Amino acid sequence: xxxxxxxxxxxxxxxxxxxxxxxxxxxxxxxxxxxxxxxxxxxxxxxxxxxxxxxxxxxxxxxxxxxxxxxxxxxxxxxxxxxxxxxxxxxxxxxxxxxxxxxxxxxxxxxxxxxxxxxxxxxxxxxxxxxxxxxxxxxxxxxxxxxxxxxxxxxxxxxxxxxxxxxxxxxxxxxxxxxxxxxxxxxxxxxxxxxxxxxxxxxxxxxxxxxxxxxxxxxxxxxxxxxxxxxxxxxxxxxxxxxxxxxxxxxxxxxxxxxxxxxxxxxxxxxxxxxxxxxxxxxxxxxxxxxxxxxxxxxxxxxxxxxxxxxxxxxxxxxxxxxxxxxxxxxxxxxxxxxxxxxxxxxxxxxxxxxxxxxxxxxxxxxxxxxxxxxxxxxxxxxxxxxxxxxxxxxxxxxxxxxxxxxxxxxxxxxxxxxxxxxxxxxxxxxxxxxxxxxxxxxxxxxxxxxxxxxxxxxxxxxxxxxxxxxxxxxxxxxxxxxxxxxxxxxxxxxxxxxxxxxxxxxxxxxxxxxxxxxxxxxxxxxxxxxxxxxxxxxxxxxxxxxxxxxxxxxxxxxxxxxxxxxxxxxxxxxx
Numbered sequence: 001x002x003x004x005x006x007x008x009x010x011x012x013x014x015x016x017x018x019x020x021x022x023x024x025x026x027x028x029x030x031x032x033x034x035x036x037x038x039x040x041x042x043x044x045x046x047x048x049x050x051x052x053x054x055x056x057x058x059x060x061x062x063x064x065x066x067x068x069x070x071x072x073x074x075x076x077x078x079x080x081x082x083x084x085x086x087x088x089x090x091x092x093x094x095x096x097x098x099x100x101x102x103x104x105x106x107x108x109x110x111x112x113x114x115x116x117x118x119x120x121x122x123x124x125x126x127x128x129x130x131x132x133x134x135x136x137x138x139x140x141x142x143x144x145x146x147x148x149x150x151x152x153x154x155x156x157x158x159x160x161x162x163x164x165x166x167x168x169x170x171x172x173x174x175x176x177x178x179x180x181x182x183x184x185x186x187x188x189x190x191x192x193x194x195x196x197x198x199x200x201x202x203x204x205x206x207x208x209x210x211x212x213x214x215x216x217x218x219x220x221x222x223x224x225x226x227x228x229x230x231x232x233x234x235x236x237x238x239x240x241x242x243x244x245x246x247x248x249x250x251x252x253x254x255x256x257x258x259x260x261x262x263x264x265x266x267x268x269x270x271x272x273x274x275x276x277x278x279x280x281x282x283x284x285x286x287x288x289x290x291x292x293x294x295x296x297x298x299x300x301x302x303x304x305x306x307x308x309x310x311x312x313x314x315x316x317x318x319x320x321x322x323x324x325x326x327x328x329x330x331x332x333x334x335x336x337x338x339x340x341x342x343x344x345x346x347x348x349x350x351x352x353x354x355x356x357x358x359x360x361x362x363x364x365x366x367x368x369x370x371x372x373x374x375x376x377x378x379x380x381x382x383x384x385x386x387x388x389x390x391x392x393x394x395x396x397x398x399x400x401x402x403x404x405x406x407x408x409x410x411x412x413x414x415x416x417x418x419x420x421x422x423x424x425x426x427x428x429x430x431x432x433x434x435x436x437x438x439x440x441x442x443x444x445x446x447x448x449x450x451x452x453x454x455x456x457x458x459x460x461x462x463x464x465x466x467x468x469x470x471x472x473x474x475x476x477x478x479x480x481x482x483x484x485x486x487x488x489x490x491x492x493x494x495x496x497x498x499x500x501x502x503x504x505x506x507x508x509x510x511x512x513x514x515x516x517x518x519x520x521x522x523x524x525x526x527x528x529x530x531x532x533x534x535x536x537x538x539x540x541x542x543x544x545x546x547x548x549x550x551x552x553x554x555x556x557x558x559x560x561x562x563x564x565x566x567x568x569x570x571x572x573x574x575x576x
Contacts (some may be wrong), residue, residue, distance in 0.1 A: 041360055
């Protein structure tokens, strides 16, 4: 039960550890024992905006505390189970109901809403925990010969229904055994790991490389998605993911040097020579394939020197959204280097951020008002620089000069430190608010600078067409030619059909605006109907040819991932 008490009314937030083998233990974000309660001023803001009273927060909705139980029998013949058991060993295969469900759903809001209602639709027949790539090769070969669908579970943080077992089959859970360092090369500054390596473990090994890898100095991967604590290296690669520091370190496709895949047609291993000119790049063909071509086993990553002492934090407040966008574009096109974390919030997100990061009702807030920064117009920019000491210092200095050119007010590094404190823990608030019927979800897209304002305006217009809805947006993952627009929407919503209609409408708005339907979340099965309509039939035919080449029997992540095996009537061609 809740231990945090507000000055006024305090809801009975659920902060206990989810019961073992419960639905909540599957859908709850992150650490089973962790939680996050919104600040009181943010809670009051939510109540006011949604026209809710204290009475609306006296009774919690479905908590999913019941033990997982469902009636979906194992449909795989015993001879197949015995054969798979022979490959991985009896301790590395299970048909337990809880284990099957725990790897079937990710962190898509549609998944969470179903689990709260105890709706179980698609689970594998068995879960396997491979220990090495030879086992994975044997599994893929056996399943291909016997037409058994194969799915893969990494960290489980997919927000696109990326690994849902629409066709049954089996799921390979990579977390338990397939999570080791294969090779470290300090001369080339690379590390090769198994695909099930989790983000925090990789970063721990690299940060402590002197002890863990017998290195001469510490390193970092530089890849920190918000799902960092519960995401795997394999998941980063197959979805073309991005970390919050990507403006400096790059997206995962900039960090990957080579890969190995077990496919139905054989084992694929790319070489790790950088910037080769030997025809089309197979690495880029495989990245973003989301398990549809084969199973990523090993990946070699570029690594960077770990110099946290060189970090320069900054935060600024702009008077309006237009100035904030213009300043960010000028910084990215300045050719003096890039900041690491670099994100600017639109006016609505800024209002919420000021409450989340402790700016409201502080001396900063008072000074901003005195200087003419208006509520509903001002925009918060925060971030930091990384890299070699002189480089980091120079980027921070040049960046500051451009922000001041646009009359932005410097807020020191205080706000950024507050953001850093919650950068990986903010998702924990989602569960507590959803306990009272308030949903938090996200969608994001990639845009150019010249259509950014229009995309922001058009997508927000649709989201705000739903009454009593918060729509926060920030620009992040910036480049000289454009950036990522990230929409966070909060609204009272509990009905599954209503959610699907709303979510689809937002994707329609993104595609109609001309933006790319995903910058780093991937496509999965939930965004798949929009993919062919976005890239066009000619380009999509290349994807289909690759699918037919690598996986002629369609056993790899079937059921709509990347739009494969969707009916034509399910696809959305909004731009044709």
